Amino acid sequence: MVKSLLSLSLLALAAVAQGAVIARQDFPPQVTCTTVASGSLVAYTVDDTLPAEGAPVSLHFTSAASAILVVGGSGGSFQLQECNSTYLGYETQHSIDTTIYYGHIKPVDPVHPQTCLTVPLQSGARQPYDIFNNACSYNDDQSQTTQFWKVSTINPFLTFLGEQAALLARIQWKVVLGESFGEKQAIQITADPNSNATQVNVRFKFTDLSL
Secondary structure: OHHHHHHHHHHHHHHHHHHHHHHHHHOOOEOOEEEEEEEEEEEEOOOOOOOOOOEEEEEEEOOOOOEEEEEOOOOOOEEEEEEOOOOOOOOOEEOOOOEEEEEEEEEOOOOOOOEEEEOOOOOOOOOOEEOEEEEOOOEOOHHHHHOOEEEEOOOOEOEEOOOOHHHHHHOOOEEEEEEEEOOEEEEEEEOOOOOOOOEOEEEEEEEEEOO
């Protein structure tokens, strides 16, 4: 009887251990992100829609926790984070005169410290997409397509990627001006080739860069 109980206990422990291994295997792999630069964002247009010297870029809060990226306001501080997503397949590129980083853009916000600039591709929203301050995802899966940006140190304009590296050529994303909020105007993302919205370039103005 004792031997039977011991055998059952061992079988139960083995089942629990096997379940734990399966749970660990099912847990999504994670990306690691490192802050490589701090600074501000400045918007420019090729026409005279915005001043020639550019206009500050800020977060415009539509509720206590949700904000969209806009031209105007008092500006804000942002961090460029280099992230190593195996799912997306982008790798930092170094050359003699420049480095191209791939990763997250984080608003510096003590109230909402774990947010990243996010384009809600999987939300069912229609183009053009607003750019939100959603919670940063560190799961190395499709969620990274909504939060991955490209920034070069020699030509530091934000490029939204929105695809895995192997598929990038099939979609050409543009940054455009959208809805107005008083003196502010939304910055949006679209892949619509027929969009007549004013195209805008958003530059990462470095104040601190760790090469």
